[in-house]
Amino acid sequence: MTVLVVAPLLLASAAAASGAPGADDDSARNRAQQESVGLSVAEIDELLEDTDAALVAVYAELEVLNAQVPVAEAELATAQALVDQLQREASILAERLDAAEAEQAGLVAASEADAVRVGDLRSNLGQMARDALKGTPAATTVSVVLGSSDVDDLTSGLALTARSAAIQARTLRQLQEVGGINRNRAARLDAVRDEIAVLKADADATLAAADAARQAAQVRADELAAMVERQQASITALETQRAAQLSERDRYAAQQAALQAELAAIVRAEAEARTAAGPAAAPGAQPAQVGAPPNSAPGPRGGVLAYPSPMETPVITSPYGWRIHPIYGYRKLHAGTDFRAYCGTPIIAAAAGTVQWAKSVGGFGNQVMLNHGQQNGRSLMTSYNHLSTFAVSSGQIVAQGDVVGYSGTTGTSTACHLHFETYVDGTAVDPETLF
Numbered sequence: 001m002t003v004l005v006v007a008p009l010l011l012a013s014a015a016a017a018s019g020a021p022g023a024d025d026d027s028a029r030n031r032a033q034q035e036s037v038g039l040s041v042a043e044i045d046e047l048l049e050d051t052d053a054a055l056v057a058v059y060a061e062l063e064v065l066n067a068q069v070p071v072a073e074a075e076l077a078t079a080q081a082l083v084d085q086l087q088r089e090a091s092i093l094a095e096r097l098d099a100a101e102a103e104q105a106g107l108v109a110a111s112e113a114d115a116v117r118v119g120d121l122r123s124n125l126g127q128m129a130r131d132a133l134k135g136t137p138a139a140t141t142v143s144v145v146l147g148s149s150d151v152d153d154l155t156s157g158l159a160l161t162a163r164s165a166a167i168q169a170r171t172l173r174q175l176q177e178v179g180g181i182n183r184n185r186a187a188r189l190d191a192v193r194d195e196i197a198v199l200k201a202d203a204d205a206t207l208a209a210a211d212a213a214r215q216a217a218q219v220r221a222d223e224l225a226a227m228v229e230r231q232q233a234s235i236t237a238l239e240t241q242r243a244a245q246l247s248e249r250d251r252y253a254a255q256q257a258a259l260q261a262e263l264a265a266i267v268r269a270e271a272e273a274r275t276a277a278g279p280a281a282a283p284g285a286q287p288a289q290v291g292a293p294p295n296s297a298p299g300p301r302g303g304v305l306a307y308p309s310p311m312e313t314p315v316i317t318s319p320y321g322w323r324i325h326p327i328y329g330y331r332k333l334h335a336g337t338d339f340r341a342y343c344g345t346p347i348i349a350a351a352a353g354t355v356q357w358a359k360s361v362g363g364f365g366n367q368v369m370l371n372h373g374q375q376n377g378r379s380l381m382t383s384y385n386h387l388s389t390f391a392v393s394s395g396q397i398v399a400q401g402d403v404v405g406y407s408g409t410t411g412t413s414t415a416c417h418l419h420f421e422t423y424v425d426g427t428a429v430d431p432e433t434l435f
Helices: 007-017 024-035 041-047 053-133 141-147 151-277
Strands: 316-318 321-324 331-334 337-339 346-348 353-360 366-375 378-390 403-407 418-424 427-429
Touching (some): 053 151, 151 331, 151 378, 151 427, 353 378, 353 403, 366 403
Antiparallel strands (some): 316 337, 321 331, 337 418, 346 403, 353 366, 366 378, 378 403, 418 427
């Protein structure tokens, strides 16, 4: 399916199509919406005249989603990258925290072991002191000398005293060493505990940030999934409607062909009537006016028709010519000229003539067909379409400038305007060539 990127145009059209047809306040709102994108209601209407308003809204939503999905995907990727980064940082912090806590446990165990050892050393020294106070042999050098019975006994006693003194000295050194180690270990333990507190705070903050980022990413992912689902639903709706829209195009073409066939039949019948009546005028005279009053006044540029809009300066919003469907790309002839005509604007006869009919005609809505008879030897008719109400009836004779109806949005139309068509010998021609 080939589509054109006309989202702003379609958004405006979908908004315009949502109002109640024929209401003045809706008309004003529609005009404001179209002017906001630089296009008139009638221009949008003619570009989308055979596109269902609901389908236009779906296509507009699809265009918006197409623009939003890449943004959402990028945001989701950014959020996921942040989650991954924070998880890596949290893992590193967890490893550092484990190492610090392991070191803390080792320091505590070593301190507890040293506390037991210090207790033992202090107990030994205390026992030595108590023995000395009790006068235990070998407690002092004097007691050893005075208590010796001979030289061998004296030598043994002195040796024992020396060993005891050495043991006491060694025990004191060990106590000093353990005390120094414990002081260093206590300082390190305080530092490790501070580090653990900081690491825990950092880890908690990082994990909280990671959790928040993960939740944000999940929310965005859910939003993206919903958007994609809506997009797919929009695409499905668009494709489902395509057959109906193509059928509508064919119906429009068939209505146009049927109208021109009916007009051609009228032209043939009038020609046969003139032939049966015989020559109606001397050589060189104008052909007879079949079913029409006298010639009307020349148009604004000297043509046979005046403008069908009573506006002081009529505004043409969409000229005669070929159109390309804004969604499907097929070509369709816009067989008339559109004039700006807000809801309820009087529509006037472009020339004197007879009302061939005033009735509803398919996609044309309420239509007045005027037969202007022969103009320069050729049949001329004009139609006034999408009217809200009629001001004339079939067979009525009207003068140029008489009101034939009031503008509306009946038939295949999304906003009030006048779709004006002209037919020479039953074939649609560009109205602007006749003004």
